[in-house]
Amino acid sequence: MMRRIIVLVAFMVFVFGFAVWSSTGHAAGTIKVGIIDTYTGPATAYTQDTLDGFKLAVEKINAKGGVLGKKLEYTTRDEKFKPDIGLAMAKELVMKEKVDVLAGTINSGTALAVSEFAKKEKIPFFVFYSKSEKIIGEKGHKYVFNMNENTMMAGRAAGAALGKMPYTKYWIAGDDYEYGHSIANNVWENIQKFNKKAILLGQTWWKVGEADFTPYITQILAAKPEFIIVATGGSGMVNFQKAAKATGLAQKIPFYQHTATELGTLMPQGKDAPEGVWGTSHYFFYYPDTPANKAFVDEFRKAYNRYPKASALTGYMTAQFIAEGYKKAGKVNTEAFIKALEGMSLPSPVGPLAIRACDHQLELPTYWGITKKDPKYDFLISGDTQVVDPKDFMPSCQEVLRPRKQ
């Protein structure tokens, strides 16, 4: 009997000890960020880099004494690419974990759902990597920040670059969901603005996650367009490029994909990726070739033993904006924090980056380039890279804010 009681007591001490220990982990002297993102399924290829970039910046900030004498902390939740789960997690993070700031998600659906909640709860929400233009447009509000380029920016940048090229007969093909249609529409609208002679021969849409593009490609080839706007996302990027190479499409008809030139798309294919594919991105680890970028890449490689993808920059900068925002506000107060962030500019691996005051969009650059082999790497990179003039793709404040009022 005695033994049993001792065992029971020992067990209870153990359990409660754990509870006490783990709750002291979140002491009052911290600023807490709750991160909701997709850590299962194909999206993981991007979200892991966002998180690692974020982690890297947080470690640096805390090593320098934290923010206002407090430590910057974060906790993560896996929303499994499901908006309802993501929303429930946001609620849990705010109510139970008492986070000061929400961040995350590659999923536009989740981003919009959490954003709505953040607006109601008056919690600042930093969108990591979902690209819907609605986040700061139609559904935008005071508490949401977009730390990534959106489909409007990317699509317009590509449209501007393509519109200056001699192609006139276009075809649109893509993943049949909001991202695909939004990219394609923005590219096409801007092409028409720059090239009055451009015509659209036809469109092809396939379901998200389609693995075999060969039947679609043979059909597009038969229509003989001069240029194809390919609006794929996620694993569709690699799948389409592989099919384009296998069918000879890549050698016959030039095409464009947003993020075609990014590391996440090109590295998995090694030297087998097709050359001559046009793409846009807001970050390459080898471009711009500046000391600031090199320092970031070295730091990231030292910590994780791999090159940072575009999503790593997003995480890295978000953590820094959160820290600097509170520092400038001088206190942990949401309203003062938001005011401090509006118009704030910070040095970054790609040069100074500012959060636009009117719509809370991070003013990222857009790089236009074409896939090319490079003797330095055992995968293809973005060649002939050019910076697209922000005038050509940044929507005006007025344009972004107009749909909000309706």
Added chain:
Amino acid sequence: MDVTGILNQAFVGLSRTVILFIVSSGLSLILGVLRIPNIAHGSLYMIGAFMAFTISRLFGGGEMGFWMALIGAPLVVALISLFAERSVFQHLYEREHLMLLLLTFAFSLIFGDLVKIIWGGDYKSVPVPQVFQGFVPLIGGLPFPTYNVFLLVCGPVIAILLWLLVNKTKIGKISQAAAVDREMVGAVGINVSWVFAIVFVIGCLLAGLGGALVAPTVSVTLGMDHTLIMEAFLIVIMGGLGNIWGALLGALIFGLTQSLGILVWPQFGIIFPYAAVIIVLLFRPAGLLKATW
């Protein structure tokens, strides 16, 4: 669209059919004999693709790597499935289908997480071997990937092997009998438990083979199991539960309606296979061929 266009599209659709057939015939085999609706079948297909990546890397990624992967990946999947069958499934054959459905669903989640832990979240790519690189011109000069020609050869070979297995071997005949009346087979002194294990492993091996075959044409990624398992189940239901030839017929319908549908209505090409499923089930609710259930 002219005749050559239709022929081209049909060829392309057929090569997709091959993968669908290989995977769904395995699913159908297990469903027919063991009565297990194996949701984890898609995960085994994914593991096959990831294993193909690893093995192909191990052998330098070239020609040799591809062939070793094609043999090795299905075998690894077979081993995994043998372990799962002996440790868990064999104790559960008598349970309700709902239980089995939940159990295999749990397995698919576990396998999914294991793949993430082992291989990480990055996309993987298996290079197409040198012999199958490039494309051959079809009628009218439209390009057809050489690798797809290889797939078109694989399909009938596997169909014939399966036919021989089911109809010409002892184990095939026993499993046919066991599918109808398990107790009776046991009563004549046959170790049904091992027959089931072998059928289960063969079915899963087909999933692994499908994964290894598809790997060079796509990016190997987490989540590739979900898309496939849904299509495979639709094919099996359309063809008749448990009927391997039903799986072949279903895969043909699925692959061809998709590729030809794209010709008819490119913007909505995706709906054709699903519309075909609905039409088939409206007129033949039990599937096209005789279900073993």
